[in-house]
Amino acid sequence: MPPPKPNFLKVIILGDGAVGKSALMNRFVNNKFDNQSFHTIGVEFLNKEVKVGGTTYTLQIWDTAGQERFKSLRTPFYRGSDICLLVYSVDDEQSFYNLDTWKREFLYYADVKDAELFPFVLIGNKVDLPKHEVPTEQVEAWCHANNNMKCFMTSAKDSINVDQAFNASVEKWLTSEQNLDKQMKAGPNYTNQVNLDKHNTNLSGNQQDNEKTCC
Numbered sequence: 001m002p003p004p005k006p007n008f009l010k011v012i013i014l015g016d017g018a019v020g021k022s023a024l025m026n027r028f029v030n031n032k033f034d035n036q037s038f039h040t041i042g043v044e045f046l047n048k049e050v051k052v053g054g055t056t057y058t059l060q061i062w063d064t065a066g067q068e069r070f071k072s073l074r075t076p077f078y079r080g081s082d083i084c085l086l087v088y089s090v091d092d093e094q095s096f097y098n099l100d101t102w103k104r105e106f107l108y109y110a111d112v113k114d115a116e117l118f119p120f121v122l123i124g125n126k127v128d129l130p131k132h133e134v135p136t137e138q139v140e141a142w143c144h145a146n147n148n149m150k151c152f153m154t155s156a157k158d159s160i161n162v163d164q165a166f167n168a169s170v171e172k173w174l175t176s177e178q179n180l181d182k183q184m185k186a187g188p189n190y191t192n193q194v195n196l197d198k199h200n201t202n203l204s205g206n207q208q209d210n211e212k213t214c215c
């Protein structure tokens with residue numbers, strides 16, 4: 001019998017200042033949006049229960065400060081994360097270009113052993129705004145280059161795709177756990193393969209079995 005899966009998951013939200021990380025957490029946990037939010041200093045967390053695949057999980061969601069000056073306050077909290085949500089804002093192309101740095105910083109400070117298996121989800125927030133600075137093809141190419149990372153275009157303001165992004169991150173975590181189990185059973189000669197989960201966005205443009213969420 002395999003050991004029971006833990007159902008307490010630490011979810012960390014990373015991305016530049018003002019991309020809407022706190023707004024996403026507040027929309028997801030409290031179903032609220034505040035136009036006048038303050039920059040986060042360090043980290044804050046909230047818990048929320050979700051049911052995915054018939055199992056209830058408690059997500060402990062860590063909202064971090066995106067501003068560079070708070071780096072030393074946020075990085076000690078990366079360790080022990082089960083899921084990482086990388087956020088950029090669709091009206092701010094620099095926040096998209098900085099995603100590589102965010103991912104690298106996370107892998108380093110969280111001391112992730114297998115970067116390919118770690119469950120990341122990309123979020124392009126503020127889709128309610130008319131200005132979209134990052135072309136769809138560029139987002140798709142980035143996801144493709146990053147182990148076919150799943151991507152959700154959200155609006156914390158208008159409550160678009162927020163629940164879907166969080167729920168999908170748990171599904172991604174489940175898939176990664178299953179792949180880790182397979183690796184352990186196969187022993188040391190196992191070749192490192194990443195199975196895309198069945199809900200993943202097909203980056204050649206064909207959405208598989210759920211509604212199109214990316215771009």
Ligand code: GTP
Nearest residue numbers: 017018019020021022023035039040066155156157
């Ligand atoms: P730091 O805490 O500094 O890292 O920023 P943050 O990423 O937590 O951003 P925050 O959630 O504080 O949002 C920054 C600004 O963007 C606020 O004025 C929000 O009201 C606004 N905002 C957040 N999400 C959305 C959205 O989906 N649409 C629009 N139009 N504005 C948003």
Ligand code: MG
Nearest residue numbers: 021022039040
């Ligand atoms: Mg914040």
